[in-house]
Amino acid sequence: MSTSDRGAPPARSPNPPRQSPPLLEIEELRVTFGRTAAVRGASFSLEKGETHCVVGESGCGKSVTALAVMGLLARGARREAARLEFAGQDLRALSERQLSALRGDRMAMIFQEPMTSLNPAYTVGSQMAEVFTRHRGGSRRAALDRAADLLARVGITAPGMRLGQFPHQLSGGLRQRVMIAMALMCDPELLIADEPTTALDVTVQAQILRLLAELQRDLGLGILLITHDLGIVARIADRVSVMYAGEVVESAPTAALFAAPSHPYTRGLLACVPVPGKVKREEALGSIPGMVPRIPPGFTGCAFRDRCDHAAPECAGAVPRQQAGAHEVLCRLPPGWAA
Amino acid sequence: MRQAGLVLGGVIVGIALLCAILAPWIVPHDPFLQNLDNRLAVPFWMEGSNPAHLLGTDQLGRDYLSRLVHGARISMLIGVLTVVASGLIGTTLGVLGGFFGGRVDDAVLFAITCRLAIPVVLVALAVVGLLGSSLTLVILVLGLLLWDRFAVVARSTTMQLRNLDYVAAAWSAGVSTPGILLKEILPNIASHLAVVATLEMALAILLEAALSFLGLGVPPPLPSWGLMIAEGKDYMFFSPWVIFIPGVTLFIVVLGINLLGDGLRDLLGAGDTR
Amino acid sequence: MTPAIEVRGLCRSFRQRGGLLGQDRTVVAVDDVSFTLAGGGVLGVVGESGCGKSTLARIILGLLPPTAGEVLVEGRRLAAMDRRARARLIQPVFQDPFASLNPRRRIRDIVAMPLVAQGDIPARQVADRAAEMLARVGLSAEQAERYPAQLSGGQRQRVAIARALVLRPRIVICDEPTSALDVSVQAQILNLLAELRRELNLTYLFISHNLAVVEHVATEVAVMYLGRIVERATADALFRAPQHPYTKALLASVLTPEPGLGVPDVGLGETLPDPANIPPACRFHPRCPVAEPRCATTTPHAIMTAGGAAECLLLEGAGKP
Numbered sequence: 001m002s003t004s005d006r007g008a009p010p011a012r013s014p015n016p017p018r019q020s021p022p023l024l025e026i027e028e029l030r031v032t033f034g035r036t037a038a039v040r041g042a043s044f045s046l047e048k049g050e051t052h053c054v055v056g057e058s059g060c061g062k063s064v065t066a067l068a069v070m071g072l073l074a075r076g077a078r079r080e081a082a083r084l085e086f087a088g089q090d091l092r093a094l095s096e097r098q099l100s101a102l103r104g105d106r107m108a109m110i111f112q113e114p115m116t117s118l119n120p121a122y123t124v125g126s127q128m129a130e131v132f133t134r135h136r137g138g139s140r141r142a143a144l145d146r147a148a149d150l151l152a153r154v155g156i157t158a159p160g161m162r163l164g165q166f167p168h169q170l171s172g173g174l175r176q177r178v179m180i181a182m183a184l185m186c187d188p189e190l191l192i193a194d195e196p197t198t199a200l201d202v203t204v205q206a207q208i209l210r211l212l213a214e215l216q217r218d219l220g221l222g223i224l225l226i227t228h229d230l231g232i233v234a235r236i237a238d239r240v241s242v243m244y245a246g247e248v249v250e251s252a253p254t255a256a257l258f259a260a261p262s263h264p265y266t267r268g269l270l271a272c273v274p275v276p277g278k279v280k281r282e283e284a285l286g287s288i289p290g291m292v293p294r295i296p297p298g299f300t301g302c303a304f305r306d307r308c309d310h311a312a313p314e315c316a317g318a319v320p321r322q323q324a325g326a327h328e329v330l331c332r333l334p335p336g337w338a339a
Numbered sequence: 340m341r342q343a344g345l346v347l348g349g350v351i352v353g354i355a356l357l358c359a360i361l362a363p364w365i366v367p368h369d370p371f372l373q374n375l376d377n378r379l380a381v382p383f384w385m386e387g388s389n390p391a392h393l394l395g396t397d398q399l400g401r402d403y404l405s406r407l408v409h410g411a412r413i414s415m416l417i418g419v420l421t422v423v424a425s426g427l428i429g430t431t432l433g434v435l436g437g438f439f440g441g442r443v444d445d446a447v448l449f450a451i452t453c454r455l456a457i458p459v460v461l462v463a464l465a466v467v468g469l470l471g472s473s474l475t476l477v478i479l480v481l482g483l484l485l486w487d488r489f490a491v492v493a494r495s496t497t498m499q500l501r502n503l504d505y506v507a508a509a510w511s512a513g514v515s516t517p518g519i520l521l522k523e524i525l526p527n528i529a530s531h532l533a534v535v536a537t538l539e540m541a542l543a544i545l546l547e548a549a550l551s552f553l554g555l556g557v558p559p560p561l562p563s564w565g566l567m568i569a570e571g572k573d574y575m576f577f578s579p580w581v582i583f584i585p586g587v588t589l590f591i592v593v594l595g596i597n598l599l600g601d602g603l604r605d606l607l608g609a610g611d612t613r
Numbered sequence: 614m615t616p617a618i619e620v621r622g623l624c625r626s627f628r629q630r631g632g633l634l635g636q637d638r639t640v641v642a643v644d645d646v647s648f649t650l651a652g653g654g655v656l657g658v659v660g661e662s663g664c665g666k667s668t669l670a671r672i673i674l675g676l677l678p679p680t681a682g683e684v685l686v687e688g689r690r691l692a693a694m695d696r697r698a699r700a701r702l703i704q705p706v707f708q709d710p711f712a713s714l715n716p717r718r719r720i721r722d723i724v725a726m727p728l729v730a731q732g733d734i735p736a737r738q739v740a741d742r743a744a745e746m747l748a749r750v751g752l753s754a755e756q757a758e759r760y761p762a763q764l765s766g767g768q769r770q771r772v773a774i775a776r777a778l779v780l781r782p783r784i785v786i787c788d789e790p791t792s793a794l795d796v797s798v799q800a801q802i803l804n805l806l807a808e809l810r811r812e813l814n815l816t817y818l819f820i821s822h823n824l825a826v827v828e829h830v831a832t833e834v835a836v837m838y839l840g841r842i843v844e845r846a847t848a849d850a851l852f853r854a855p856q857h858p859y860t861k862a863l864l865a866s867v868l869t870p871e872p873g874l875g876v877p878d879v880g881l882g883e884t885l886p887d888p889a890n891i892p893p894a895c896r897f898h899p900r901c902p903v904a905e906p907r908c909a910t911t912t913p914h915a916i917m918t919a920g921g922a923a924e925c926l927l928l929e930g931a932g933k934p
């Protein structure tokens with residue numbers, strides 16, 4: 001729990017890498033906004049060089065989880081956790097100054113709303129350079145060169161011209177790529193990407209995902225990727241956590257999850273998406289009836305029970321978190337029941 | 340804090356409107372009834388005041404409270420009718436320019452530019468001076484002069500809405516162009532126009548007071564606040580309340596209207612973010 | 614039989630002001646597009662952002678006049694019809710359910726709007742038909758009294774569909790009707806659109822950049838690149854054996870939910886095209902992974918393929934290695 005006995009990572013270098021703390025460790029994270037419990041006991045852990053995907057419908061608490069890690073929750077939010085550590089450092093113990101020294105440097109975030117997270121009053125270039133000089137010092141010239149280099153890598157033509165433009169002069173897709181390049185300015189160790197490719201074409205999306213994979217290989221970047229595109233998840237994730245109404249309802253290595261999806265919600269999500277090459281045009285797509293409910297604090301039982309085909313009376317009581325190897329499911333049914 | 344401003348503004352404007360509407364039934368005396376034996380009676384907070392005349396009397400012995408309440412009638416009438424007239428002109432021009440764009444918009448922009456080049460007070464003075472003063476004329480002149488802000492706001496908000504999908508959907512549904520303007524565009528810019536209306540109303544009331552003070556507004560013996568100040572100015576050294584009372588009333592009412600406008604604007608701003 | 618939609622040589626360009634110093638640019642959004650679509654079919658239109666899909670939809674809806682070319686709906690020229698007659702034939706469903714409903718009107722009034730606009734339907738009948746349509750898309754009478762802000766995204770899209778179908782049109786133009794929705798809601802809306810099509814014998818023009826969705830709903834597919842349809846074929850043929858290199862690249866970039874395959878490198882390069890500066894000859898040649906020197910000098914023509922047609926020189930000169 002305490003940070004002192006963990007020590008700084010370099011002191012630990014003689015130990016085998018397994019011993020070093022995970023890059024990000026979250027246990028029992030809870031976030032409430034007044035009468036809404038947005039995150040209700042979510043746990044994740046992320047190793048260096050790993051990609052962990054978080055999926056779920058709109059309003060499941062994915063963005064709130066990411067913002068809670070970055071310490072960027074809106075005012076009025078209450079955050080509690082049994083553990084919230086970045087590379088062995090307790091994030092809850094850090095002052096606002098220490099946190100902002102970490103943010104944008106060792107841990108970076110790509111926000112879901114590219115428009116609201118770029119400052120309309122400054123050019124793209126000066127915002128990108130500012131991030132670099134604030135954390136790394138050096139000349140503005142060098143920072144701008146790096147910015148131009150990264151813009152080119154995320155597929156922006158004429159990066160020199162784009163650096164001089166204001167955010168409102170860019171299309172949605174360009175803005176999203178600027179956000180991605182900006183998050184990579186300081187070679188972060190942890191990248192939290194909240195729906196980073198929603199505004200992009202499939203061809204550009206493929207290019208950006210390839211870039212992230214490359215950085216991960218070269219620099220050991222750990223990526224927490226929030227998305228609702230199950231195709232992206234299947235192709236790049238090492239591990240997947242499915243969130244529903246603020247809880248992680250299923251978590252498993254990617255291959256295991258797609259081979260034996262176990263939570264009825266995960267199965268519902270997978271049935272909803274038409275799979276290219278395997279569509280049956282005359283058949284209806286599977287769908288999950290109803291909507292994500294708004295959960296008040298103090299709610300018990302499975303939050304999915306009103307929409308679930310397998311709900312039983314016991315689902316209204318405490319539901320067990322069942323485990324089979326690395327596959328975890330929060331349901332009365334055990335992992336792999338459907339296989 | 341903001342809510343407080345909105346509520347205070349609403350209460351002030353509400354009282355002023357009530358006075359304006361109910362004036363003939365609530366005033367204690369006939370505002371035109373002269374009593375030369377009881378001239379310049381002092382208001383209630385001064386020694387020797389007469390409880391029958393709470394705010395004293397003017398230089399002709401008319402009850403000051405009754406005149407003040409009837410003055411609200413004039414001010415509110417001018418404020419409301421001017422806003423209606425200028426709102427109609429400005430909104431029509433602005434909506435047409437913003438919706439159709441191109442040549443129509445160029446013409447509207449030119450009209451706005453011309454209007455901005457006209458010195459309001461001078462033209463008002465000249466027209467009223469030439470044609471003689473009357474309530475209708477003051478309203479007409481102010482209405483014809485104060486529409487520019489309506490036009491600017493209506494034009495820019497309409498431009499934003501014009502490209503929204505619900506306008507495209509109404510178009511595809513076969514709704515006629517006037518139908519689209521009235522049912523799809525207008526209701527969605529109305530809240531912006533309401534804010535402009537409060538600003539213009541305050542301005543119209545102040546302008547009327549200024550014109551009346553110069554003797555070019557509503558003709559005596561109508562009890563306009565500006566006229567009351569003008570008539571009282573000869574007595575201000577010995578009976579300062581005769582200009583103090585209408586002056587403060589004018590200030591409070593204009594302040595109230597502006598508070599209401601600011602409150603509305605904040606409500607709007609907050610309501611816009613989804 | 615006359616096709617439901619016939620489009621002949623449609624062109625549309627926009628002038629963009631160049632600011633203080635720059636000169637005006639002409640953006641060619643739709644460039645000589647022709648196709649026909651039989652009644653009861655679903656034409657999926659796919660392509661990159663900015664390739665002119667929405668512009669094409671807006672022209673067919675009559676919201677935007679074309680610079681050249683004409684649109685025929687059931688054999689009649691669209692330009693010659695009045696707006697009410699057009700509304701009875703063709704209706705839109707737009708992408709953003711937040712922007713496509715007037716926030717100041719009740720749901721029932723929104724759905725009744727096309728009926729009211731016809732001007733000759735008695736009020737009683739207007740209310741009945743609107744209520745019936747709302748029930749058909751799965752909304753309750755209580756929800757009909759609400760305002761759009763009080764509904765979820767999926768429910769709003771149902772309202773938009775009800776509004777589009779209340780006049781019983783023949784053709785519905787869907788411009789990315791599910792891209793703003795969650796996958797679970799997307800499935801509900803796609804299922805609803807499919808049911809309604811079967812029931813009412815509708816023809817859809819279905820724009821989407823989600824190829825899996827297009828594969829699921831479309832019977833025919835048109836692939837657009839920089840304002841032109843570069844390949845058009847039946848859905849089966851196109852997804853089984855794409856002919857144009859751009860179609861191939863597009864299909865290869867689709868990430869299917871199959872773990873372990875990684876992200877493919879489709880070889881399109883990193884330069885996105887500029888619609889104000891369309892490359893000569895084959896407009897795809899600067900990005901084409903299999904381009905030959907002649908692609909920069911010769912303009913390709915549409916060549917018949919197994920299920921349709923495609924514009925690529927490699928298909929023309931099959932003789933050249």
Ligand SMILES: Nc1ncnc2c1ncn2[C@@H]1O[C@H](COP(=O)(O)OP(=O)(O)OP(=O)(O)O)[C@@H](O)[C@H]1O
Nearest residue numbers: 033036038057058059060061062063064065074112
């Ligand atoms: N600032 C806030 N104040 C009050 N409630 C909030 C706030 N931010 C988020 N919430 C609530 O928290 C819940 C989770 O929201 P969150 O943004 O994390 O969803 P999400 O999973 O990221 O969805 P999406 O896919 O739409 O981005 C929602 O019910 C939302 O209404």
Ligand SMILES: Nc1ncnc2c1ncn2[C@@H]1O[C@H](COP(=O)(O)OP(=O)(O)OP(=O)(O)O)[C@@H](O)[C@H]1O
Nearest residue numbers: 627628640642661662663664665666667668669888
């Ligand atoms: N009103 C307009 N004025 C100027 N240019 C326009 C206008 N409408 C569209 N364009 C331009 O025409 C081109 C095609 O736009 P369109 O909206 O049809 O693309 P799209 O294929 O629908 O893209 P997306 O997938 O992003 O919706 C773009 O380059 C766009 O910038």
Ligand code: SF4
Nearest residue numbers: 302305308315331332
């Ligand atoms: S716990 Fe019960 S209701 Fe919840 S998902 Fe499992 S079976 Fe369904």
Ligand SMILES: [Mg+2]
Nearest residue numbers: 062063064112
């Ligand atoms: Mg989110």
Ligand SMILES: [Mg+2]
Nearest residue numbers: 666667668788
């Ligand atoms: Mg579009």
